[in-house]
Amino acid sequence: xxxxxxxxxxxxxxxxxxxxxxxxxxxxxxxxxxxxxxxxxxxxxxxxxxxxxxxxxxxxxxxxxxxxxxxxxxxxxxxxxxxxxxxxxxxxxxxxxxxxxxxxxxxxxxxxxxxxxxxxxxxxxxxxxxxxxxxxxxxxxxxxxxxxxxxxxxxxxxxxxxxxxxxxxxxxxxxxxxxxxxxxxxxxxxxxxxxxxxxxxxxxxxx
Numbered sequence: 001x002x003x004x005x006x007x008x009x010x011x012x013x014x015x016x017x018x019x020x021x022x023x024x025x026x027x028x029x030x031x032x033x034x035x036x037x038x039x040x041x042x043x044x045x046x047x048x049x050x051x052x053x054x055x056x057x058x059x060x061x062x063x064x065x066x067x068x069x070x071x072x073x074x075x076x077x078x079x080x081x082x083x084x085x086x087x088x089x090x091x092x093x094x095x096x097x098x099x100x101x102x103x104x105x106x107x108x109x110x111x112x113x114x115x116x117x118x119x120x121x122x123x124x125x126x127x128x129x130x131x132x133x134x135x136x137x138x139x140x141x142x143x144x145x146x147x148x149x150x151x152x153x154x155x156x157x158x159x160x161x162x163x164x165x166x167x168x169x170x171x172x173x174x175x176x177x178x179x180x181x182x183x184x185x186x187x188x189x190x191x192x193x194x195x196x197x198x199x200x201x202x203x204x205x206x207x
Contacts (some may be wrong), residue, residue: 010046012036013093021094025101039093047090050080061142071138074125078118103143111143112191116178125170130161135174159187 013021013036021032042048048056054076061070083095091099102114115136115150119125127135135154140147160166163180181187 009044010040010093017094021097025105035097036093039096047088047092048096049090050077053080053091059143064141064144070140072111072135075118075122075135075139078120082114082117108145108192111145113186115139115143115181116182116188119175119178121175124176125174127174128164128171129156129168132156132160132172132174132177155190155193159190162187 013033017057018029021027022029025032027035044054048063053069054073057071057076066099080091083099085095086092106114114155118139133153136156137152139145140152157166159181160172163177165172166179
């Protein structure tokens with residue numbers, strides 16, 4: 001007779017998994033195991049549902065002192081979809097770990113590329129200028145991209161002016177906005193700029 005009762009406890013990481021994650025993160029093998037042990041304590045089934053991911057992001061914002069920034073559900077859904085490489089509708093440890101690597105170790109350029117891939121290819125969603133500013137402000141804070149809120153707004157305004165979309169009364173297609181910024185290096189470079197850079201000089205260099 002087959003055993004009808006199966007353990008829901010997650011399987012331990014394999015040596016190959018631990019080694020791969022250690023190389024990617026430049027963390028010791030023991031640190032990877034510690035990460036996994038804490039993950040299983042928090043998520044005993046070995047995965048994170050979409051609802052749990054929402055809660056995790058909220059806790060992350062509170063921990064980083066950004067509790068006033070709430071990311072929209074649509075953006076969180078796209079984030080979850082991109083992170084969920086195996087399309088299981090839940091994040092396993094490796095997917096969760098990669099997300100934390102993105103936050104803590106990746107370059108600002110890679111973080112920005114991640115942000116501008118957060119659009120639904122099937123559904124076009126429109127935002128006004130203020131909403132786009134808020135989305136980017138919240139994502140910059142979540143991913144630890146060091147920009148002040150005034151600086152982010154200034155950069156977004158400069159991009160929208162260049163695209164002739166600097167009208168607070170019009171709705172902007174988020175999909176088109178993301179793809180345009182990704183496909184126009186000089187606009188992407190504006191987002192990588194800081195207060196020490198000259199926005200006009202970047203635009204003139206492009207010309």
